[in-house]
Amino acid sequence: MKFKRVVVTGLGALTPIGNNLQEYWDGLQNGVSGAAPITHFDASKFKTQFACEVKNFNVTDFIDRKEARRLDKFAQYAMVASDEAIEDSKLDLEKIDMDRIGVIWGAGIGGLETFQEEVLNYGNGDGTPRFNPFFIPKMIADIAPGLISIKHGFRGPNFTTVSACASSANAMIDALNYIRLGHADIIVTGGSEAAVTAAGIGGFNAMHALSTRNDDPKTASRPFDANRDGFVLGEGAGAMILEDYDHAVARGAKIYCEIAGGGLSADAHHMTAPHPEGLGAKNVMMNCLKDAGLNPEDVDHINMHGTSTPLGDVAESKAIKEVFGDHTYNININSTKSMTGHLLGAAGAIEAISSIMAIVHGVVPPTINHETYDEKIDPKMNFTFNKAQKRDVKVAMSNTFGFGGHNACVLFKKLD
Template identity: 55%
Template sequence: MKRVVITGMGTVNPLGKTVDEFWKNSVAGKSGAGMITRFDATHFKTRFACEIDGFDPEKYLTHAEIKRSDLFTQYALYAAAQALEDSGLELQKLDPFDVGVIWGTGQGGMGTFEEEVKNYVQTDFIPKFNPFFVPKLIANMASGMISIKFGLQGINYTTVSACATSNTALMDAFNYIRLGKAKVFISGGSEAPITEASVAGFNAMKAMSTNNEHPAEASRPFDSARDGFVMGEGAGTLILEEYEHAKQRGARIYAELVGASMTADAYHMTATHPEGLGAMKAMQLAMAEAQLNPDQIDYLNAHATSTSVGDLSEIAAIRAVFGENSSLSVSATKSMTGHLLGAAGAVEAILSIKSITEKLIPPTINLHQLDPAIPGQLDIVRNQAIEKNVKVAMSNTFGFGGHNGIVIFKEV
């Protein structure tokens, strides 16, 4: 099996439109939440979200690309261009069939779908749909557009496993490189879910916070007053590269991806297993693949969305895997970014990698009163970043349908 390293990163999310800006605001404990501006949310149960302020796609996209793509694809192209720039790869010198794209999104072009259907209804059901309706809508278009923009002819497809989607994409890219089927992958995920139907749909499930009076404090994983997740948006991109290939070209290597796994809860459509059995097994499998013991994991970026049941099931899994006296540090960065759904794993992978390179762990903000069901000896990084010599970081993601996706990064 070949080794796989990370040589480039890019992002656009509620805390920053570059990796550096994202990292700075995360370490500072900044909240990305505010009142929704995309549509009139007056009559919605939840009237706030973590939006990206001042997104300018023209920095990396042409006018034609913008016109022909949904916002989730624009986020993907933006973050991918940034990551390629960061990697220093000279694509013209590579065999295009050696470079692939495995991308992830949970919802795809939800905004496009809503806009076109509303127009259909408002024009007395006259079927005058935009010719780009289907291409903008379908979930695989982000990976397709990335390959078209950069002339990449290797393996290309999109993963969909709800909120575990990005880690699914990273795991697939990891395995293809290890098997020698590609030299480089652009991988990650993007989501643009702050739409009327998305917000109303999650409200109907009672999954989202309704703390409209204090949106910046609404995402509060592990806190006894948590009342649901806060929706976020954006994209995260990682450049995965075969180690010897990266070494030969003198690439800067951020970290090595050493383990990745998936399991299924086989329990419920939307709820995680109450004992965290699927999550527990996924973490164990990822560590076994990485040939690491629990006491070698320094930092865990928890999925922790701020839902009453989900946070506790993940804690149960963590306790089962790591024990009660572990030196593991845990933080839940969705407290700052909100929940980016299919893009969550990618942006959290970036923070996990940065924790290794910068020897800092970003905090869980808004954690004022720890849920009494959570053991106090568990080292949850609360409200302020901490310094720690992080050599190995794990990132957890769990999705509706019972999907559990885990990735582990290691210092090189």
């Protein structure tokens, strides 16, 4: 069976460093840190008192006030980012078969704020169950693609992938394969997350996963730096339109790039820690290259998972050297989490968008906040430290890994 080629024809972003695609890309190129003291709740008693929040966002600029109240923040973000991607794609929904358009979305947690509020309201009461009738629909992780399809009338495949921080990368790979196999012509895909809540910060603090650099939040996310102390929690959404190449050409669509392949693997090692030798990371990159029909030396740029955790950055760096050998030193590597923080289930989506924009513009965004080399990480690897670098990027790889040992890798390439 001959697989269909799949291309990217629309992008949308709502992030801690920009509330649309252009703002996001500007923030990435300029090395902007999205970390700041938390404003969503009083975090004064928490070990970590900062995060990468979406800023200057007024949901009623995009969604009717009454409707917005029925949506958890993660779903609001999904609606806004997907609307931008659909508009960017210039799809004429009057002329397209709506049975052939799907929505496959990623969310690692879903409506955490809604869950927290409803349980606290019940716990602070007299025991009488008084729950909001929208509690369950607001909370469930699969509601985002449902809402997107309801708004636009998309009747194709519709579901959410949940694989912790790999969720939106899994969604993109599923979307790629559904189109490859001919089950859809177009799929809206990506991910959203809104876990900057008391439960989110408190839970990750209890795991000792977050940076506690409260005296200098802007530099707290520092992947590969010897003094990194954990990740910075972020929030937001990223969306893209994946489309059958022939369908896109027939309608005269703008094409950003081709999505060449996707890989999956499991660490089979630990609930939260990566395999120390990066075994799962190595396998997922090799699987992705094989799926795309590309060789290691074809890759120009890797957007690493690079969370700024002591174990994760070392394991992933080892894995890259295992896969790419001497070519490792020819690759522009970065971690955009140094700027956006870690968007959990939405991380794969916004990092894929960064990879795509690197191909389109010939610029690799920096890994900011690096000050001190870690002796466990090869100093000859080009992590694009602190300043963006111009580079003709023909092939870009994006890595995303999640708690539970879930690994996903996506490859994008310039259209031949």
